[in-house]
Amino acid sequence: MIKKVLLVLALACPGGIWADGCDALQGQTIRFIVPSQAGGGYDAYSRLLQPFLEGSLNARIVIENRPQAGGLVAAVMIRDADPDGRTLGIINAAGLLAARVSALDTATARAPDPSEDFTVLARVVANHMMLFTGRDSGISDLGELLRISATRPVVVGVRDAGSASYFVFPIAARYLGLNYSLVTGYVGSSSRVLASLRGEVDIILQTLDSVMPYVKSGELVPLLWVTDPAGASQRGELPSKVPVLGESGDGSRQAGGADPLGADTLEPEAAAISAMLSAGRLVMAPRGLAPALETCLQDTLVELLHSNDLMRAANAAGLSLDPADASQALAELKMSRRYMEQYAPLMRAAIDETRQ
Amino acid sequence: MDTTVLDAALEGLRIVFSWPYILYPIAGTLLAMVFSATPGLNSASLMALAIPITYGWEPIPVMLLFGAFVGGATFMGSVTAILFNVPGKASNAVALLDGYPMAQQGRAKEAIGSAATASALGATVGIFLLIGMIPVMRSAAIALGPAEYLMIAIWGLTMLAALAGNSLVRGLIAAGLGFQLAFIGYDPRTAELRFTLGVDYLADGLSLVPVLLGLFAIAEVIDLLASGKETIAGTRSFERLQGRMIDGVRAVFRHFWLFMRSSVLGTIIGAIPGIGGSVAGYIAYGHASQTAADNSQFGKGDVRGVIAPEAAADAKDGGALIPTLALGIPGGTGTAVLLGVLTLHGLTPGREMLTDHLVLVFVLIWSLFLSNWMTSLLGVSFVNPLARLTTIHTGRLVPVILVVAATGAIQYRGDWGDLACAMAFGVLGYFMKRYHWPRIPLVMALALAPLFENSLHLTLRLQELGRIDFWSRPMVLVLLVLTLLTVLLPPFSKRWKELRRHKN
Numbered sequence: 082m083i084k085k086v087l088l089v090l091a092l093a094c095p096g097g098i099w100a101d102g103c104d105a106l107q108g109q110t111i112r113f114i115v116p117s118q119a120g121g122g123y124d125a126y127s128r129l130l131q132p133f134l135e136g137s138l139n140a141r142i143v144i145e146n147r148p149q150a151g152g153l154v155a156a157v158m159i160r161d162a163d164p165d166g167r168t169l170g171i172i173n174a175a176g177l178l179a180a181r182v183s184a185l186d187t188a189t190a191r192a193p194d195p196s197e198d199f200t201v202l203a204r205v206v207a208n209h210m211m212l213f214t215g216r217d218s219g220i221s222d223l224g225e226l227l228r229i230s231a232t233r234p235v236v237v238g239v240r241d242a243g244s245a246s247y248f249v250f251p252i253a254a255r256y257l258g259l260n261y262s263l264v265t266g267y268v269g270s271s272s273r274v275l276a277s278l279r280g281e282v283d284i285i286l287q288t289l290d291s292v293m294p295y296v297k298s299g300e301l302v303p304l305l306w307v308t309d310p311a312g313a314s315q316r317g318e319l320p321s322k323v324p325v326l327g328e329s330g331d332g333s334r335q336a337g338g339a340d341p342l343g344a345d346t347l348e349p350e351a352a353a354i355s356a357m358l359s360a361g362r363l364v365m366a367p368r369g370l371a372p373a374l375e376t377c378l379q380d381t382l383v384e385l386l387h388s389n390d391l392m393r394a395a396n397a398a399g400l401s402l403d404p405a406d407a408s409q410a411l412a413e414l415k416m417s418r419r420y421m422e423q424y425a426p427l428m429r430a431a432i433d434e435t436r437q
Numbered sequence: 438m439d440t441t442v443l444d445a446a447l448e449g450l451r452i453v454f455s456w457p458y459i460l461y462p463i464a465g466t467l468l469a470m471v472f473s474a475t476p477g478l479n480s481a482s483l484m485a486l487a488i489p490i491t492y493g494w495e496p497i498p499v500m501l502l503f504g505a506f507v508g509g510a511t512f513m514g515s516v517t518a519i520l521f522n523v524p525g526k527a528s529n530a531v532a533l534l535d536g537y538p539m540a541q542q543g544r545a546k547e548a549i550g551s552a553a554t555a556s557a558l559g560a561t562v563g564i565f566l567l568i569g570m571i572p573v574m575r576s577a578a579i580a581l582g583p584a585e586y587l588m589i590a591i592w593g594l595t596m597l598a599a600l601a602g603n604s605l606v607r608g609l610i611a612a613g614l615g616f617q618l619a620f621i622g623y624d625p626r627t628a629e630l631r632f633t634l635g636v637d638y639l640a641d642g643l644s645l646v647p648v649l650l651g652l653f654a655i656a657e658v659i660d661l662l663a664s665g666k667e668t669i670a671g672t673r674s675f676e677r678l679q680g681r682m683i684d685g686v687r688a689v690f691r692h693f694w695l696f697m698r699s700s701v702l703g704t705i706i707g708a709i710p711g712i713g714g715s716v717a718g719y720i721a722y723g724h725a726s727q728t729a730a731d732n733s734q735f736g737k738g739d740v741r742g743v744i745a746p747e748a749a750a751d752a753k754d755g756g757a758l759i760p761t762l763a764l765g766i767p768g769g770t771g772t773a774v775l776l777g778v779l780t781l782h783g784l785t786p787g788r789e790m791l792t793d794h795l796v797l798v799f800v801l802i803w804s805l806f807l808s809n810w811m812t813s814l815l816g817v818s819f820v821n822p823l824a825r826l827t828t829i830h831t832g833r834l835v836p837v838i839l840v841v842a843a844t845g846a847i848q849y850r851g852d853w854g855d856l857a858c859a860m861a862f863g864v865l866g867y868f869m870k871r872y873h874w875p876r877i878p879l880v881m882a883l884a885l886a887p888l889f890e891n892s893l894h895l896t897l898r899l900q901e902l903g904r905i906d907f908w909s910r911p912m913v914l915v916l917l918v919l920t921l922l923t924v925l926l927p928p929f930s931k932r933w934k935e936l937r938r939h940k941n
Contacts, residue, residue, distance in 0.1 A: 281904050
């Protein structure tokens with residue numbers, strides 16, 4: 082009799098508070114918040130996930146593009162939503178951390194903390210960042226870059242003083258002993274690629290997947306992995322082996338043609354740079370999900386991200402995947418934050434210099 | 438042009454008009470028309486929604502559909518701009534500057550006729566320029582850099598004086614206000630927040646669409662209510678509407694050189710990644726006003742004020758495809774989504790696309806061409822029922838315009854702050870209209886200032902680092918001469934005519 086009463090109550094409850102895991106989401110509409118406009122990189126990943134997630138959860142996923150304030154608006158929307166599983170989203174974890182740690186202004190100082198303010202569900206891809214140069218730049222490899230840097234500052238095209246790459250480049254340059262001048266104001270990866278092709282700047286710092294077509298066509302030449310390339314699915318498609326920052330000691334010695342990918346450890350400072358940048362694109366939910374729902378969403382996403390169908394679709398779309406489960410993503414996120422906090426004074430000094 | 442390009446062009450044309458492929462551009466155009474006529478929605482939203490549907494499709498139907506999405510979205514936004522002062526998107530907004538005053542004079546049919554003709558022919562010019570540039574597309578796409586963008590912005594800004602109407606001082610003050618408003622938000626160089634008063638909504642700066650909706654649509658609603666005007670056209674009788682659609686069509690041919698100049702301008706400016714689309718119409722409008730022998734009627738219902746921006750706004754699609762196809766750099770939001778779709782179907786823009794997949798490139802181009810003509814022809818065929826809307830009693834029309842404008846503001850980015858912004862600018866626009874302060878210089882400064890500011894920063898920095906030599910760049914010098922001619926020629930020409938008249 083008690084069982085029957087409980088069953089009736091469970092069925093009568095809207096949303097089914099006793100329903101197990103993701104059952105509560107069946108037939109529901111889930112908002113998926115994206116921090117870029119339609120057509121942007123985060124949008125492409127979200128639309129790639131959309132049909133697969135719909136099939137797995139038996140729910141309707143509605144993508145909402147909220148590109149305002151460099152993704153801060155989207156992050157705040159996810160953080161502030163009800164923790165019922167009906168609001169999910171994807172965030173730029175490294176960008177959010179950089180904004181928060183550098184505390185450029187009142188808005189970025191109030192940026193959500195990706196390692197504390199959300200429920201991490203999965204990592205879709207890590208940021209596999211590299212230094213690139215244009216084909217006609219006269220720079221063939223890292224050694225050439227360092228030789229040029231000994232005679233004049235190398236010109237680097239970056240977005241603005243608040244971006245994650247801006248945060249990290251001065252540290253990487255110090256590590257390499259690179260003499261450089263930054264040119265800020267190249268908003269959007271397309272404008273940085275164009276600047277490189279036009280020869281306005283010597284190098285740009287980009288994720289590999291965002292410029293892979295240019296690398297394949299030979300328009301851009303990869304010079305150096307700034308982050309650990311392990312897990313970069315498109316690594317094998319590079320035209321030649323590329324040195325990794327921090328492998329076998331001094332990055333500058335990598336240019337001699339040794340096979341750096343054979344190394345298995347990074348120098349501590351290079352590991353810090355890699356950790357800061359590679360936090361990646363994470364699928365998040367608000368904090369406070371019911372444990373069963375949280376586990377179910379995490380398991381569903383990890384299973385999906387490792388499925389052959391999704392990998393094939395990603396490959397067709399030219400999107401690289403480097404999935405990680407929630408615990409690994411969270412651990413990396415915390416490490417990224419720790420390093421960013423450690424290097425924050427250096428970063429703020431660089432920003433102050435730009436602003437003067 | 439070599440035979441390979443011609444053969445590919447003909448093969449592409451044959452595919453577009455063959456059965457059942459012809460159904461794709463038709464369906465795409467109709468969908469794009471619905472989306473673009475709805476304020477706040479745009480072709481990029483439609484394209485993003487369509488991406489998952491086309492996952493398993495062959496490349497040809499995909500090119501046909503997405504080409505139509507890009508081309509079909511351009512003209513319909515101008516219809517709401519002309520009829521109700523409600524711009525569909527930033528690039529159509531310029532059509533309202535003279536289109537709506539024409540509708541108020543009972544000349545809505547003429548305005549729509551000229552807009553439709555300029556739109557279709559402008560797209561044609563843009564597409565043929567695009568085809569002509571295929572062999573040199575890559576060089577063309579990287580020929581323009583920050584120095585050239587800066588000169589284009591300066592050239593556009595020199596036109597502000599011509600748009601000031603009767604009071605140069607008021608015009609310049611309005612332009613100054615527009616400039617100041619454009620500096621709200623993040624500094625593109627240092628990421629510093631400027632003039633946000635601690636309001637998070639302002640961190641990204643003021644978006645052009647809610648500002649335009651407020652300054653023109655909401656302000657018009659307030660004015661209609663305050664003035665007690667019976668209808669927009671001033672008459673409830675459809676038969677008493679002046680202007681015929683054919684007059685609008687003829688006007689494009691009467692001002693053919695203006696149309697051609699505007700189309701070429703639109704194509705060039707459209708090729709500027711990211712920003713070209715929204716400013717092409719403004720620069721063409723300014724150019725039309727500045728080069729007109731008599732520009733006293735601009736802003737008051739001059740058909741040239743419809744022809745120039747419409748031609749440029751549609752020609753820009755051809756221009757936007759230049760960096761997209763040559764380098765994989767999107768010219769605007771629509772082409773950004775298109776780029777994603779191309780990649781999704783294994784097509785990599787660049788040299789490979791322009792050699793190995795040239796037929797597909799032409800399928801895309803002809804679909805764009807067809808959809809531009811379809812939207813214009815459909816617009817013209819519905820000109821009577823559309824014009825009749827201007828004879829509806831304002832008591833019925835005002836709530837509809839208000840709802841459409843408010844929906845447009847909210848739907849644009851899903852941000853209620855945009856509605857508040859539209860309302861605030863509605864009040865400002867009403868008082869500017871009432872006290873005869875020109876609104877066009879404000880909008881034009883707001884549209885051009887981001888291009889000016891960022892290009893200025895980059896040009897100065899690159900010059901300082903010795904990466905460019907501003908004065909030795911051919912395109913910079915051409916644009917400089919053009920700017921000087923734009924500023925100096927009208928007064929000299931006027932003076933010359935006066936002297937000749939005096940002599941005779």
